[in-house]
Amino acid sequence: MSEDSFARERSNRRGVALVAVLYFLVVCxxxxxxxxxxxxxxxxxxxxxxxxxxxxxxxEAALHxxxxxxxxxxxxxxxxxxxxxxxxxxxxxMRTTTHVTRLTSRVFSITSEAMFGGSNIARRVSxxxxxxxxxxxxxGALISAVDVTISAQVRFATDSTPCDTASAxxxxxxxxxxxxxxxIPPGSQPSIVRDSIADDSSIYLRxxxxxxxxxxxxxxxxxxADARITPTPIVVAGQCSTSNANWGDPRGLIAECAHRAPxxxxxxxxTIDGGAGQGVLLVDGHLAIAGPFTFSGQIVxxxxxxxxxxxxxxxxxxxxxxxxxxxxxSHAITSDVRLTHATTLRxxxxxxxxxxxxxLQPRRVRERAWSELF
Numbered sequence: 001m002s003e004d005s006f007a008r009e010r011s012n013r014r015g016v017a018l019v020a021v022l023y024f025l026v027v028c029x030x031x032x033x034x035x036x037x038x039x040x041x042x043x044x045x046x047x048x049x050x051x052x053x054x055x056x057x058x059x060e061a062a063l064h065x066x067x068x069x070x071x072x073x074x075x076x077x078x079x080x081x082x083x084x085x086x087x088x089x090x091x092x093x094m095r096t097t098t099h100v101t102r103l104t105s106r107v108f109s110i111t112s113e114a115m116f117g118g119s120n121i122a123r124r125v126s127x128x129x130x131x132x133x134x135x136x137x138x139x140g141a142l143i144s145a146v147d148v149t150i151s152a153q154v155r156f157a158t159d160s161t162p163c164d165t166a167s168a169x170x171x172x173x174x175x176x177x178x179x180x181x182x183x184i185p186p187g188s189q190p191s192i193v194r195d196s197i198a199d200d201s202s203i204y205l206r207x208x209x210x211x212x213x214x215x216x217x218x219x220x221x222x223x224x225a226d227a228r229i230t231p232t233p234i235v236v237a238g239q240c241s242t243s244n245a246n247w248g249d250p251r252g253l254i255a256e257c258a259h260r261a262p263x264x265x266x267x268x269x270x271t272i273d274g275g276a277g278q279g280v281l282l283v284d285g286h287l288a289i290a291g292p293f294t295f296s297g298q299i300v301x302x303x304x305x306x307x308x309x310x311x312x313x314x315x316x317x318x319x320x321x322x323x324x325x326x327x328x329x330s331h332a333i334t335s336d337v338r339l340t341h342a343t344t345l346r347x348x349x350x351x352x353x354x355x356x357x358x359x360l361q362p363r364r365v366r367e368r369a370w371s372e373l374f
């Protein structure tokens with residue numbers, strides 16, 4: 001073999017070796033790049049999964065916080081079709097936004113979204129809830145299954161708000177006796193309707209789709225039998241107190257206790273010496289109002305009602321049902337309704353519904369609920 005041929009063969013071998021080395025280096029580089037990319041992708045996925053889990057937990061926490069702090073008083077005033085938004089900051093990098101939309105008079109949609117600040121990573125959850133049904137089959141300032149006496153100083157009024165319209169000032173069973181003071185001119189006498197529906201016990205013993213016995217067990221305030229009380233709004237350190245003497249404040253929407261509307265139950269007689277309150281008052285005995293008293297909501301008494309002082313104003317609805325079979329429950333002489341002195345009863349569907357605010361907590365609509373994640 002000549003020297004030139006040997007040199008050419010040697011050069012060719014070097015070229016093949018160089019190509020092989022370059023190919024090996026390229027393959028190694030691609031392999032390393034693929035491994036690094038896979039590690040980075042796995043790390044990013046793990047981070048996104050961790051972030052998504054945190055965001056989802058924060059969104060669910062915000063949603064359930066909205067349920068636990070549900071204000072029926074605020075929601076009852078929210079217009080159908082409107083949305084109320086609330087923002088919360090979890091930490092320096094995470095925030096939540098919750099929207100409560102009123103779809104119908106009873107159905108609400110709650111949507112909570114959690115997001116990291118400065119990024120598009122977010123998680124959203126939503127839920128449909130429904131308020132318990134509150135059937136208002138009779139609409140009057142006073143609904144009574146017992147005899148009623150009305151003096152000349154008593155006045156009846158109806159609410160002009162769009163909640164509903166009163167059927168009459170006083171609704172009686174067909175057999176109940178009615179005595180109206182002769183000094184009341186015929187044109188000023190309250191409108192009276194006698195209806196057999198006033199004989200239905202559920203009108204008196206069922207509130208917010210819940211029977212009397214359960215309401216008594218789960219009352220916000222339970223007083224002793226034969227109690228005397230002067231309820232009044234109580235504010236401690238800028239916060240509305242939850243004491244038994246505090247029945248909320250019906251005299252202003254911006255007052256500290258404006259949203260307190262308790263369910264009050266008394267297993268016997270009750271004497272109110274004056275004051276103010278709102279909510280639902282259930283009296284298993286005789287109710288006597290012996291002082292100036294302002295109340296908004298519903299009152300149900302089973303052993304008669306009497307007013308014994310001036311400046312008594314009740315807005316909402318008052319119910320008088322028949323006495324229970326246990327005669328020892330009440331010491332009152334009569335189980336009738338006796339309205340005297342300067343007393344004003346105003347029928348208000350809005351105030352009656354606001355009175356059951358503490359009981360009208362939303363319940364999940366299981367058959368229509370959904371959750372949205374992205």
